[in-house]
Amino acid sequence: MDILERNKRLEELDKEHLWHPFTQMKEWLSGKPVIIEEGRDCFIKDVYGRWYLDGVSSMWVNVHGHGKTQLGDAIKRQVDKISHSTLLGLGNVPAIELAEKLVNLLSPLSASGATSNNVAESNNRTDSNKGTALRRVFYSDNGSTAVEVALKIAFQYWHHVGVKGKTAFVALNNAYHGDTIGAMSVGGIDIFHAAFGPLLFATYKSPSPYCYRCELELDKRTCSMECLEKMEDILKENGDRIAAVIVEPLIQAAGGMITSPPGFLRGVRELCTRYGVLMIADEVATGFGRTGRMFACEHESVAPDIICLSKGITGGYLPLAATVTTESVFNAFLGEFKELKTFFHGHSYTGNPLGCACALACMELFESEGTVAGLAPKIELLKNRLDGLSHLPHVGDVRNAGLMAGVELVRDKPGRTPYPYEEKMGWKVALKAMSMGVFIRPLGNVIVIMPPLSIPLSNLTALLDCIEESIKEATA
């Protein structure tokens, strides 16, 4: 079979058998799929040999670039030893070593002071000060499961420490924590979640810190983060029913790259402490360097009680996630066998050795390549270029946290009128970009910019040039 025949067959088979995520398959079936076969650095190549700049890090996961030898080699070395063995009743070498590494990386959060009065600690005063540190790693396979684990741990924590009735959660409007039922229950994006309403558990919803479209109709130049006051009202009134607040630190990513104002995250931490609820930081999107620090919580010296990690943990090579809790939270689950304090949760691939070995190599690359320190000029370039984009007639708002950014397109700039959903303006921009050799995936009217952290400045410039040109053409 020659290459063209093979490609045609792949296209047919894709349409015949695949069901693509977050994709209207009717449209997909009438189009010509782009099929990726290879990747190098910040580029991906399709079956016809066309290269595309990977402007969204293959769904926000890729950190050190595609085809990174050290990551591939780490996986191969581990394959030669063992590919999978269960953590149910057994340990495995990479899972243990990675847990230690993650705990060390998270130590700046534990030392930040916020946990010195965190809830778990005040409920467990006999602990040593180790109790406040994020030290216990529970593995799963993806961001959604990391969140499910966090919710279940938070829920059961209160039961185990003998506090009754704290069974609900506070989440933010526009939040996205994944697609499993629990993760959707704490989600706040209507077009994704509303249809499943009857399946979801009730959650207290607090305003999103979406300054460009403030739910409270305030102006960010003069407001005093009244959105936090609304959260406080919820906690004041219902604190004895609430197990935890869950937030995406610094930026609500899938909600439209909505950056929270400085101090918001810290404010959430303070409210959690004041009203005796756990704080869950969902760093699935922001973790591992994305925001210019290893973890977004570092920017505001915030120490959550539970943190969810995935995506960049393996540099985008294998599915893996970790939910890390403080020792105090963990301690609540210790008891006699018959007490049933065991955390009855786990997955077949929990702590998969291949994923953990890859993640370890990924963390080593962060160190050996100085990945986070090297981000400063890239973030500066991105900021400058976003500033330039903000003057375009159909760009309403530009937002970024480190090397993750959103450009919100509007039909009418003074009125901040969005393009109607069915106009698919974000997609029009993405299609233009694709025709110029850049792959991006919008979130409605928001153009997402999230290249691999390893992207060289020259490629970042090319990416931003292309996005600028695509926006100009699509919105003309």
Ligand SMILES: Cc1ncc(COP(=O)(O)O)c(C=O)c1O
């Ligand atoms: C903040 C956040 N949490 C959770 C998830 C879900 O992760 P996954 O798609 O790996 O299930 C995502 C995915 O984008 C996310 O951005």
